[in-house]
Amino acid sequence: MNNPLGTWTLFKRENARFMKVYIQTILAPVVSNLLFLTIFGLSLRSAVVSIEGVGYLEFIVPGLILMGIINNSYQNPSSSLIITKYQGRIADLLTIPLKSGEILLAMIGSALLRGLTVGLITYLTALYFVDFTYPSLTAIFTGGILVSLFFSFLGVFMGIWADEFDKTAFITNFVLMPLTFLGGVFYPITTLPDVFQTISQANPIVYMVNIFRYGFTGIEEISLTTSYIIVITMVVSLGILDYYLLKKGWKLQD
Amino acid sequence: MQDFAIQIENVDKTYASGTHALKGISFDIKKGEFFGLLGPNGSGKSTIINIMSGPVKRNSGTIKIAGLDIDENREETKRLLGVVPQEISFDSFFSVNESLLQQSGYYGIRNNQGYIDEILEKLNLSDKKHTNTRMLSGGMRRRLLVAKALVHKPKVLVLDEPTAGVDVELRHNLWKYMQKLNEEGLTILLTTHYLEEAEQLCERLAFISRGKIVKIDTTKNIIENDKLEDVFIKLTYDS
Numbered sequence: 323m324n325n326p327l328g329t330w331t332l333f334k335r336e337n338a339r340f341m342k343v344y345i346q347t348i349l350a351p352v353v354s355n356l357l358f359l360t361i362f363g364l365s366l367r368s369a370v371v372s373i374e375g376v377g378y379l380e381f382i383v384p385g386l387i388l389m390g391i392i393n394n395s396y397q398n399p400s401s402s403l404i405i406t407k408y409q410g411r412i413a414d415l416l417t418i419p420l421k422s423g424e425i426l427l428a429m430i431g432s433a434l435l436r437g438l439t440v441g442l443i444t445y446l447t448a449l450y451f452v453d454f455t456y457p458s459l460t461a462i463f464t465g466g467i468l469v470s471l472f473f474s475f476l477g478v479f480m481g482i483w484a485d486e487f488d489k490t491a492f493i494t495n496f497v498l499m500p501l502t503f504l505g506g507v508f509y510p511i512t513t514l515p516d517v518f519q520t521i522s523q524a525n526p527i528v529y530m531v532n533i534f535r536y537g538f539t540g541i542e543e544i545s546l547t548t549s550y551i552i553v554i555t556m557v558v559s560l561g562i563l564d565y566y567l568l569k570k571g572w573k574l575q576d
Numbered sequence: 577m578q579d580f581a582i583q584i585e586n587v588d589k590t591y592a593s594g595t596h597a598l599k600g601i602s603f604d605i606k607k608g609e610f611f612g613l614l615g616p617n618g619s620g621k622s623t624i625i626n627i628m629s630g631p632v633k634r635n636s637g638t639i640k641i642a643g644l645d646i647d648e649n650r651e652e653t654k655r656l657l658g659v660v661p662q663e664i665s666f667d668s669f670f671s672v673n674e675s676l677l678q679q680s681g682y683y684g685i686r687n688n689q690g691y692i693d694e695i696l697e698k699l700n701l702s703d704k705k706h707t708n709t710r711m712l713s714g715g716m717r718r719r720l721l722v723a724k725a726l727v728h729k730p731k732v733l734v735l736d737e738p739t740a741g742v743d744v745e746l747r748h749n750l751w752k753y754m755q756k757l758n759e760e761g762l763t764i765l766l767t768t769h770y771l772e773e774a775e776q777l778c779e780r781l782a783f784i785s786r787g788k789i790v791k792i793d794t795t796k797n798i799i800e801n802d803k804l805e806d807v808f809i810k811l812t813y814d815s
C-alpha cells in the first residue's frame with residue numbers, strides 16, 4: 323500500500339460525512355424497516371400462515387435487513403461522490419497522493435460500515451418480534467458482506483457516472499427498488515407464476531436474498547452453490563470495473 | 577537534470593469539448609526559482625497546473641517534477657507538489673483546523689499540529705482555527721487554500737491566482753510569506769493577474785497566449801525597456 327494513513331483519513335472522512343447526518347443515514351432506514359415489519363409482518367402474520375414451515379415474520383426479516391444493507395451501501399459512495407462533484411472537490415480527490423485502489427478501498431470500507439450498521443440495527447430491533455434458529459451463521463455473514471460489497475461497488479460506479487442526483491434517483495427508483503421488491507424480499511419466488519420465476523432468475527438480488535435468508539431460515543429456494551457463484555462473480559466483476567474506471571479517470575478527469 | 581523542479585515538454589491538450597487549450601507547451605523551472613506564468617483569461621494557465629497536479633489529463637508531452645516523470649511516479653510527484661487551485665472549494669463539514677489535519681492525513685502525515693499553527697499564524701488565520709470553513713470570507717478561504725497546500729511541506733508550490741480577492745494588507749503579508757518560503761528553498765510557480773505582484777516576486781516570467789508560450793525571460797530583462805503591463809499587452813493581444 324502506497325499511503326495507508328491517507329487511505330484511513332479518507333475512510334474516516336467518508337464516515338464523518340454520514341455520521342454528521344445520522345438521523346437521515348442511520349435512523350431513518352431503521353425506522354422505515356420497522357414500519358415495514360409492523361405493517362406487513364403483523365398484519366399478514368395471520369393471513370400467511372407459514373412459508374415452508376417458517377413464520378411469515380421470520381421469512382421477511384432477513385429480506386428487510388437486506389434492504390437496509392442494499393440501500394445504505396449504495397447510497398453512501400454514490401451520494402458522497404456526487405456531492406463532491408457538486409462542490410467542485412473532485413479536483414482535490416485527484417490531487418492527493420492516493421492510488422485508485424486506495425480511494426476505492428476507503429469508499430467501500432465506509433459503505434460497508436454504514437450498510438452493515440443499518441443491517442445490524444434492523445436485525446437487533448427485529449429480535450423483539452421474532453426468534454430465529456440460525457441454521458447457518460456462515461450464510462448470514464458471507465451473504466451480508468457480499469451484498470454490501472456488491473451495492474457499495476454499484477454506488478461507487480453510479481457516483482462516478484452520474485453528474486446529477488437526478489440520475490442516481492432514476493436508478494434508485496426505476497431499477498434498484500423494483501429489483502429489490504421483485505427479488506423475493508417479501509415473498510418466496512416459488513409462489514410466482516412460472517413466467518415470473520424465469521424472469522426472476524435474471525435478478526441478481528434473488529440470489530443474494532436466497533443466501534442470506536438461508537442463514538436465518540434454512541429455506542433454500544435456489545441452490546446455494548449456484549447463488550454463491552453468481553453473487554461472487556458479480557461482486558468481483560463490478561469491483562474490477564470500478565477500479566479500472568477510477569484508474570482511467572473516467573468521468574472524473576477532464 | 578536534478579537541478580530542475582519542473583520540466584514541461586511539448587504538452588498538448590484538447591478538452592473533450594474541442595477546445596485546444598495547450599498547443600505544445602515547453603518550459604523548465606529551476607529548483608529554488610520563483611517563476612511567474614502570465615497570460616490573459618483562457619490562455620491555458622490553469623490547464624497546465626491541473627495537468628501537473630492531477631485533475632486534467634494531457635493528450636501528449638511529458639512532465640517531470642524534480643526529475644521524476646509524473647506518469648511513472650504519480651503518487652511520489654503528487655507528494656512533492658503543493659497546489660493552490662484557482663477554484664475555491666471546501667469540505668463543508670469541517671473547521672479550518674480539522675480540514676488542515678485531514679489534508680495532512682491524506683499526505684500520510686500526523687501529529688503536525690505545531691506546524692499547522694505556525695502556518696495559520698503566518699497566514700493570519702489563527703483566530704479562525706475553529707471556524708467552520710463555510711463561515712469564512714472569500715479572502716480567508718483563499719488563504720486557507722494556501723495553508724492546505726503547505727501542510728505536507730511540499731518541494732514545489734504551485735499557486736493559481738492565490739491572491740485573488742485578498743485585501744491589500746494581507747496580500748502583502750502573503751507575498752512576504754511566499755518570499756520567505758522561497759528563500760528557504762521552496763520552488764514556486766505563480767500565476768496571477770496582478771502584474772506588480774509578478775514583478776515584485778518572480779525572478780523569471782513566462783507569457784502564455786492562446787495555449788502557446790510566447791516569451792520566457794528574467795523579469796529584469798523583460799522590464800528593462802518597457803513597463804510590464806505594456807509588455808504583457810503587446811505579447812498576448814497582438815498575435
Ligand SMILES: Nc1ncnc2c1ncn2[C@@H]1O[C@H](COP(=O)(O)OP(=O)(O)OP(=O)(O)O)[C@@H](O)[C@H]1O
Binds near residue numbers: 576615620
Ligand atoms: N474543464 C474544461 N473543459 C473544457 N474546456 C475547458 C476546461 N477548462 C478550461 N477549458 C478551456 O480551456 C481554455 C484554457 O482555460 P484555462 O482555465 O487553462 O485558462 P486560464 O489561463 O487559467 O484562464 P484564467 O486566467 O481565466 O484563469 C479556455 O478556453 C477554457 O474555456
Ligand SMILES: [Mg+2]
Binds near residue numbers: 621622623662736
Ligand atoms: Mg485559470
